[in-house]
Amino acid sequence: MSLTLGGVQLLDADGELQRGWISVEGDRIVGIGYDDSAPADIKLDGRTVLPGFVDMHCHGGGGASYTSADPEQIARAAQTHLAHGTTTTNASLVSATYDDLERQIRALIPFVDDGTLNGIHLEGPWISPNYCGAHDPATLRDPHPDEVARIMDIGEGRISMVTIAPELPGAVTSIERIVATGAIAALGHTGADADHARAAVDAGATVATHLFNAMPPLLHRAAGPVGVLLTDPRVTVELISDGHHLGPEVVSLTMTTARERSALITDAMAAAGAGDGTYVLGDLEVRVTDGVARLVSNGSLAGSTLFMDSALRRAVRIAGVPLADASAAASVVPARTLCLADRGELAVGQRADLVVLDDEWAVERVMRAGQWVSGSR
Ligand SMILES: [Zn+2]
Structure with missing residues (x-):
């Protein structure tokens, strides 16, 4: 079962923040887009998601x-x-x-x-x-x-x-x-x-x-x-x-x-x-x-x-x-x-390691290998 985070700000190929979505299944990123097309399981409007x-x-x-x-x-x-x-x-x-x-x-x-x-x-x-x-x-x-x-x-x-x-x-x-x-x-x-x-x-x-x-x-x-x-x-x-x-x-x-x-x-x-x-x-x-x-x-x-x-x-x-x-x-x-090819980027196939930042860029939530980290607020 995949999980889609919608309404988030993501860095695009030009290094600009764009509104988009990111989908995770198991421990991997399985989809990413710079539009509102994907139905979101979790709406994170205004939050920035970084690797x-x-x-x-x-x-x-x-x-x-x-x-x-x-x-x-x-x-x-x-x-x-x-x-x-x-x-x-x-x-x-x-x-x-x-x-x-x-x-x-x-x-x-x-x-x-x-x-x-x-x-x-x-x-x-x-x-x-x-x-x-x-x-x-x-x-x-x-x-x-x-x-x-x-x-x-x-x-x-x-x-x-x-x-x-x-x-x-x-x-x-x-x-x-x-x-x-x-x-x-x-x-x-x-x-x-x-x-x-x-x-x-x-x-x-x-x-x-x-x-x-x-x-x-x-x-x-x-x-x-x-x-x-x-x-x-x-x-x-x-x-x-x-x-x-x-x-x-x-x-x-x-x-x-x-x-x-x-x-x-x-x-x-x-x-x-x-x-x-x-x-x-x-x-x-x-x-x-x-x-x-x-x-x-x-x-x-x-x-x-x-x-x-x-x-x-x-x-x-x-x-x-x-x-x-x-x-x-x-x-x-x-x-x-460190020769870790499976992480470091938000891209399909990478390990689902995500940092969700609030509008002050403080860490709001963390996902590691597809699992939300408890203790991240
Ligand atoms: Zn040292």
């Missing part, structure tokens, strides 16, 4: 953290973001000792297997001590290829992405090993120059972990990693559009330059949806004030309190990015980057 959001980089939410290795917390973090429209998510782990990482990876595997998570993202420990942001410097390691391969083996194919600093000894071989497992190698938390960045991309790296943050800046005679990652057509660049990690002009510049290669991420930590207060990220204490998360020790930004819908609204309303580009950056670009 479900795909978050490649997220540490937690709802007061819960993916590093906890606690099933209740893992489920709560994913559910909190799902209620805000994230129908596909990676669970990101900050740098930790190999023993802790092993425990955390094993705790996440069942949630990848049941579809709650797309995969696991290791944001460390093979990153630069000079650009470690909110990662505990005591846990950082050089990426010895055999050690990297051993950790990848623990994931048994569920590690989706690994962030690595390409200038570290062993990094290029490790990138090749990571890519050979089917995972994505991402560059980030790095002091790389342009040559290091190019070598990493040539070795198979395809993602820039939160471009601009935790790496040297773009200078007019030294483009650095940002210049390479921003211009290389093989690379998807992650952006934290929270108003604190990046200025609005930088979001606009990047999403124009790397159009169809920019992915909005949350990089959210436990405080997303849980309010100000004191939290931990890995083993480090974080204070959240007015929604901004900073390490207690040195004031470094420590992830965000974003949801994907707020990242999208900020990109459009504050950075002036066209809605169609922001929606692509929240859905189809990360989906294709």
Whole structure:
């Protein structure tokens, strides 16, 4: 039995919102049109329907953290973001000792297997001590290829992405090993120059972990990693559009330059949806004030309190990015980057992952694989 949502606003092929309808049967989209011809089972006049959001980089939410290795917390973090429209998510782990990482990876595997998570993202420990942001410097390691391969083996194919600093000894071989497992190698938390960045991309790296943050800046005679990652057509660049990690002009510049290669991420930590207060990220204490998360020790930004819908609204309303580009950056670009061909677009045959936004673009309802998500209001 199919279900048709009528009277909704949908982005058309020209990136304009048009009144139309969308039909779902089972877990798939089975029809879509830009007219009033289909009899609607549910009238959603004035609401905008976008593809479900795909978050490649997220540490937690709802007061819960993916590093906890606690099933209740893992489920709560994913559910909190799902209620805000994230129908596909990676669970990101900050740098930790190999023993802790092993425990955390094993705790996440069942949630990848049941579809709650797309995969696991290791944001460390093979990153630069000079650009470690909110990662505990005591846990950082050089990426010895055999050690990297051993950790990848623990994931048994569920590690989706690994962030690595390409200038570290062993990094290029490790990138090749990571890519050979089917995972994505991402560059980030790095002091790389342009040559290091190019070598990493040539070795198979395809993602820039939160471009601009935790790496040297773009200078007019030294483009650095940002210049390479921003211009290389093989690379998807992650952006934290929270108003604190990046200025609005930088979001606009990047999403124009790397159009169809920019992915909005949350990089959210436990405080997303849980309010100000004191939290931990890995083993480090974080204070959240007015929604901004900073390490207690040195004031470094420590992830965000974003949801994907707020990242999208900020990109459009504050950075002036066209809605169609922001929606692509929240859905189809990360989906294709993660090699997920069955989602990211509103099109016949795609998985029925839908976000219904009210006239203020707040999330009103979420559908994941054809099922309405409880807890989405
Ligand atoms: Zn992160």
